Amino acid sequence: MSDNQIGIIGLAVMGANLARNFASRNIKTAVYNRTFQRTEELINNHGNEFLNGYEKIEDFVNSLAKPRKIILMVKAGAAIDQVIEELKPFLSEGDYVIDGGNSFYEDTEKRVKKCKEYGLNFIGMGISGGEEGALKGPSLMPGITKEDWPKFENILDQIAAKDFQGQACVTPLGYGGVGHYVKMVHNGIEYAIMQMIAEIYDYHRKVKGLDAGQIAEIFEKINQSENQSFLSEITVQVLRRKDIESGKFLVDLILDRASQKGTGGWTSIEAIKNGIPTTTIMEATMSRSLSFLKNERNNFSKIIGRTFNDDEASVDWNQIYRFGSSIAFIQGFELLKEASKEHNWDLDFVEVCRIWQGGCIIRTKMLIELQEMFKKGQKWVELIQNNLEEVKKFILSSTQNEIALPAFSAAYNYFLSMTDKDHPANLIQGLRDYFGAHTFERIDKEGIFHENWLNE
Numbered sequence: 075m076s077d078n079q080i081g082i083i084g085l086a087v088m089g090a091n092l093a094r095n096f097a098s099r100n101i102k103t104a105v106y107n108r109t110f111q112r113t114e115e116l117i118n119n120h121g122n123e124f125l126n127g128y129e130k131i132e133d134f135v136n137s138l139a140k141p142r143k144i145i146l147m148v149k150a151g152a153a154i155d156q157v158i159e160e161l162k163p164f165l166s167e168g169d170y171v172i173d174g175g176n177s178f179y180e181d182t183e184k185r186v187k188k189c190k191e192y193g194l195n196f197i198g199m200g201i202s203g204g205e206e207g208a209l210k211g212p213s214l215m216p217g218i219t220k221e222d223w224p225k226f227e228n229i230l231d232q233i234a235a236k237d238f239q240g241q242a243c244v245t246p247l248g249y250g251g252v253g254h255y256v257k258m259v260h261n262g263i264e265y266a267i268m269q270m271i272a273e274i275y276d277y278h279r280k281v282k283g284l285d286a287g288q289i290a291e292i293f294e295k296i297n298q299s300e301n302q303s304f305l306s307e308i309t310v311q312v313l314r315r316k317d318i319e320s321g322k323f324l325v326d327l328i329l330d331r332a333s334q335k336g337t338g339g340w341t342s343i344e345a346i347k348n349g350i351p352t353t354t355i356m357e358a359t360m361s362r363s364l365s366f367l368k369n370e371r372n373n374f375s376k377i378i379g380r381t382f383n384d385d386e387a388s389v390d391w392n393q394i395y396r397f398g399s400s401i402a403f404i405q406g407f408e409l410l411k412e413a414s415k416e417h418n419w420d421l422d423f424v425e426v427c428r429i430w431q432g433g434c435i436i437r438t439k440m441l442i443e444l445q446e447m448f449k450k451g452q453k454w455v456e457l458i459q460n461n462l463e464e465v466k467k468f469i470l471s472s473t474q475n476e477i478a479l480p481a482f483s484a485a486y487n488y489f490l491s492m493t494d495k496d497h498p499a500n501l502i503q504g505l506r507d508y509f510g511a512h513t514f515e516r517i518d519k520e521g522i523f524h525e526n527w528l529n530e
């Protein structure tokens with residue numbers, strides 16, 4: 075019988091949990107994995123009338139109701155193309171193949187075109203929330219058009235997380251690579267906020283001499299405020315965790331090298347290509363790279379010693395967190411705005427704020443205010459102008475204590491630059507014109523000018 079409503083290929087944790095999520099809503103789900111053992115394991119542990127496993131890809135495809143909807147939860151990259159080729163002989167015109175991984179949006183656009191030639195619909199869908207989100211309710215960012223949406227609305231609404239109003243955290247974002255683009259920027263913001271959390275932690279352990287458990291209290295307070303977020307909540311958990319063997323705080327035993335799979339870098343490259351200053355995301359990405367220079371850091375630290383003196387600075391951390399996170403979001407939104415214009419996506423930012431309110435890694439109560447900002451056409455500087463004094467205290471104290479604040483400094487400088495009508499770019503133009511005759515514009519007359527600088 076061809077009555078499975080959805081198919082999932084790739085049963086690593088994310089795929090398996092997503093399949094269980096569908097099945098738990100009484101949505102008949104077919105699963106397939108290259109190695110059948112994984113399928114068997116899932117079915118043995120969780121199989122029921124709504125979760126059906128298949129050994130052959132052909133049987134899996136044939137078990138699906140038309141137009142078929144198949145979500146690929148396989149590693150981004152060549153594996154996606156490989157699965158499309160494997161599926162192709164068994165699919166029918168009008169079927170949907172949905173890539174639920176962190177694929178690069180340009181690859182998604184190529185696959186949309188290629189699948190169109192095969193008579194198939196290819197959809198890139200960002201999924202956020204990690205293992206737990208996949209199982210209990212992720213935030214979904216599908217590149218689905220409004221026309222196609224009725225075919226998906228019912229099933230995706232059921233498995234998605236809920237926003238603060240109780241609506242499903244999913245919306246049809248449009249055609250092509252838009253879903254994966256929005257997810258890429260989501261991850262860029264994720265990088266920036268995580269880096270800022272790490273900077274607050276670093277300041278407290280070095281300048282204030284607090285242990286991880288004491289630093290957790292600061293984030294606990296943030297969690298009780300209107301700036302509560304998933305990332306600050308899990309920071310409390312991570313900071314408080316003790317190593318069973320040694321009884322020490324586990325975070326103190328974790329090697330200080332932060333890995334990355336690429337999405338922060340992609341966001342940064344996109345920002346450079348589009349001329350959008352997403353400086354907090356870039357600094358966060360580069361900080362992860364810098365963290366890997368462990369040997370160099372060790373060697374240089376022997377030459378340049380540090381002593382930390384608590385200058386008794388007392389700072390409202392809630393305001394600091396709010397300022398930094400807001401700038402990370404704003405920079406991400408600025409990039410999305412530009413991309414939306416360039417690709418004619420017509421992104422609805424009220425909706426983007428809404429679908430990030432539940433399930434995803436960057437969910438926070440602050441998204442209510444950001445959503446209001448878009449609704450009312452408010453200026454983002456109004457949201458955080460009152461936090462500036464506190465941020466200054468933090469930057470000052472960190473500077474005096476020689477603590478690096480890459481992401482917070484980027485946020486602070488962004489705020490200062492964006493609220494200053496006079497940028498020193500006039501001098502840069504003068505210099506460019508001096509050595510390269512690159513010309514400049516003037517503020518007192520129209521036109522393009524070149525000065526003969528060598529003429530006294």
Ligand code: 6PG
Pocket residue numbers: 176201202203204261264333334335336337338434435
């Ligand atoms: C999510 C996460 C998820 C993944 C990141 C990690 O939204 O659920 O963003 O997609 O955890 O890709 O990325 P890095 O390994 O680059 O930190």
